[in-house]
Amino acid sequence: MLKTIGKKYGFYIVIVLFWLLMTLLGNAGMLTSHFSSLLVPMTYYAIAAVALNLCVGILGELSIGHAGFMCIGAFSGAIFSLLTKEVLPGGLRFFLAFVVGIAFAALFGFLIGIPVLRLKGDYLAIVTLAFGEIIKNVLQAVYLGVDAQGVHLSLDMTTFRMEPDGLTLIKGAQGVSGTPRNSSFTVGIIVLLLTLFLVHHLMDSRDGRAIMAIRDNRIAAEATGIHVTRYKMLAFTISAAIAGAAGVLFSHNVTTMTNISNYFNYNASIMLLVYVVLGGIGNINGSVIAAMILYLLPELMRGLNRYRMLIYAIVLILMMLVNWAPGVQERRRRLKAFLKTRLTRAGKEA
Amino acid sequence: MAMLSVDHLSISFGGLAAVYNFSMEIEKGALYGLIGPNGAGKTTVFNLLTGVYQPKEGIIRLDGQDITGLPPARISHAGIARTFQNIRLFQGLSVIDNVKVGLHESFPYGTLAGVLRLPSYRKQEKAIDDRATELLKIFDLDGQRDLLAANLPYGAQRKLEIARAIATKPKLLLLDEPAAGMNPGETTELMNTIRLIREEFDLTILLIEHDMQLVSGICEELTVLNFGRMLAQGRTKDVLKDPEVIRAYLGE
Numbered sequence A: 001m002l003k004t005i006g007k008k009y010g011f012y013i014v015i016v017l018f019w020l021l022m023t024l025l026g027n028a029g030m031l032t033s034h035f036s037s038l039l040v041p042m043t044y045y046a047i048a049a050v051a052l053n054l055c056v057g058i059l060g061e062l063s064i065g066h067a068g069f070m071c072i073g074a075f076s077g078a079i080f081s082l083l084t085k086e087v088l089p090g091g092l093r094f095f096l097a098f099v100v101g102i103a104f105a106a107l108f109g110f111l112i113g114i115p116v117l118r119l120k121g122d123y124l125a126i127v128t129l130a131f132g133e134i135i136k137n138v139l140q141a142v143y144l145g146v147d148a149q150g151v152h153l154s155l156d157m158t159t160f161r162m163e164p165d166g167l168t169l170i171k172g173a174q175g176v177s178g179t180p181r182n183s184s185f186t187v188g189i190i191v192l193l194l195t196l197f198l199v200h201h202l203m204d205s206r207d208g209r210a211i212m213a214i215r216d217n218r219i220a221a222e223a224t225g226i227h228v229t230r231y232k233m234l235a236f237t238i239s240a241a242i243a244g245a246a247g248v249l250f251s252h253n254v255t256t257m258t259n260i261s262n263y264f265n266y267n268a269s270i271m272l273l274v275y276v277v278l279g280g281i282g283n284i285n286g287s288v289i290a291a292m293i294l295y296l297l298p299e300l301m302r303g304l305n306r307y308r309m310l311i312y313a314i315v316l317i318l319m320m321l322v323n324w325a326p327g328v329q330e331r332r333r334r335l336k337a338f339l340k341t342r343l344t345r346a347g348k349e350a
Numbered sequence B: 001m002a003m004l005s006v007d008h009l010s011i012s013f014g015g016l017a018a019v020y021n022f023s024m025e026i027e028k029g030a031l032y033g034l035i036g037p038n039g040a041g042k043t044t045v046f047n048l049l050t051g052v053y054q055p056k057e058g059i060i061r062l063d064g065q066d067i068t069g070l071p072p073a074r075i076s077h078a079g080i081a082r083t084f085q086n087i088r089l090f091q092g093l094s095v096i097d098n099v100k101v102g103l104h105e106s107f108p109y110g111t112l113a114g115v116l117r118l119p120s121y122r123k124q125e126k127a128i129d130d131r132a133t134e135l136l137k138i139f140d141l142d143g144q145r146d147l148l149a150a151n152l153p154y155g156a157q158r159k160l161e162i163a164r165a166i167a168t169k170p171k172l173l174l175l176d177e178p179a180a181g182m183n184p185g186e187t188t189e190l191m192n193t194i195r196l197i198r199e200e201f202d203l204t205i206l207l208i209e210h211d212m213q214l215v216s217g218i219c220e221e222l223t224v225l226n227f228g229r230m231l232a233q234g235r236t237k238d239v240l241k242d243p244e245v246i247r248a249y250l251g252e
Ligand SMILES: Nc1ncnc2c1ncn2[C@@H]1O[C@H](COP(=O)(O)OP(=O)(O)OP(=O)(O)O)[C@@H](O)[C@H]1O
Pocket: B013, B018, B036, B037, B038, B039, B040, B041, B042, B043, B044, B045, B085
């Protein structure tokens, strides 16, 4: 009994304990403000890494534009919050911002999936790469606002004229400002837990089996009666939606969202991919651990400026070895088996 | 009415007529063999029947229903299941999950029910587990249920493919060289299993096989293919005595 609970919910418990520890340390004033500021980004990168692993590891389709879905979620959620800042109470507004951000990211995932996922081959990588770059560049160039006369949309600052009482939503390269800072470490952890719950339960259902069957052997999956396109669409749309949720956390963690290309460019997508690969492709919990360690590490080593990237590289290599080297895997398996017999023996004696 | 009726089926690849003018009728409950030398077009016939390839000409009817040109998943729903000559398991899934994928259509609870673990999920997953376990038992695989399919020995992988195929509740089961790579003992066991599942699941079976012990042992009727064309068709005894067939197999 205890063992099945441990197996099923062990990782959730670890995350909750981590949250508790950080919160207690924070309240006791034992965390530097720099470290505290890293906690929310750590959660949204972990969430985005889980989203990407659902696409890459579970569905088996390479995407190198997941930062683009984060970007969609970030902007649509922020714009919703700006528009409803005066009318809705904070908690409800933030909740609805998630709904909006997730819905928009899912919509874009769905629209990209329709033409691409019915093709056989690695077209998704190319298309998502292009999508990520386009969306970021468009959102950096766009001017969007509302006033008494309605909605204004322009790509040119000089033609963007608003009434004095108007509300500017996106101001070109200056981005979005005035978003309420609703994100917190606690909310981030809750969204992360919900994400893990969703993905694990999905994987452990008939839909999840269908998705993984397609990954393992498309032809056999079809012959077994699996509607391949439908399940690819389902997995990819959910993956995009989760990345959107990460984006909502992002945009509500800063009052001004400028320089978005630093956060949502090609490099960001690759960084997510690094988290996924090092955490183990298809290993959802591994993505969370990898994202947390690899995000915090370089940030915490800012003091060691000169050696920072060196240490980072060494950690990358070590993680790769731990997760992928056959020898180490074998040893890990043996250690696990050993611990298991020990535990069951201890359990019997007790 | 025949369970499967194939009428003048043809397909070619870059000018090569891989299958030409192929016709056959298989009665319900039959155990039917498709044989021929390497490259004769046997697997291509399976790929045509299961929608992997679209025929250039011809009609395929299953239990009276025209299934020509349907996509593979729809053909599976219509009632044809198959195994593959080069085994195609879901290697990253456990043995039992491979069978559970085959039960996908029979237990159609929704995505939300699955994620939220609604009662329909619990009830149907229980039934899925029971059913999959039963199927594994028939093939003596229940001891390895949690093993990764990729880690099964070769012979067991072939059996698992059959179990997965049967899980889809087919009317017609296509087996592409089920005894390939098995020793004579395993082959005999397989023959018994094939007979057993035909009775138990009320199946019609069409199988491709090179092993003549198996073919003459269990097939009631045969079609012989050679260079994409039908060489002979009829009762196993008669076909195996046909001089043309003997020549095709032994060479001039
Ligand atoms: N997709 C394809 N593209 C091109 N040629 C093909 C294709 N599929 C089959 N062929 C050709 O069709 C012919 C028949 O192949 P098929 O696999 O059906 O033979 P087979 O009777 O199953 O042989 P074996 O006993 O070796 O399995 C071969 O010449 C093969 O090269």
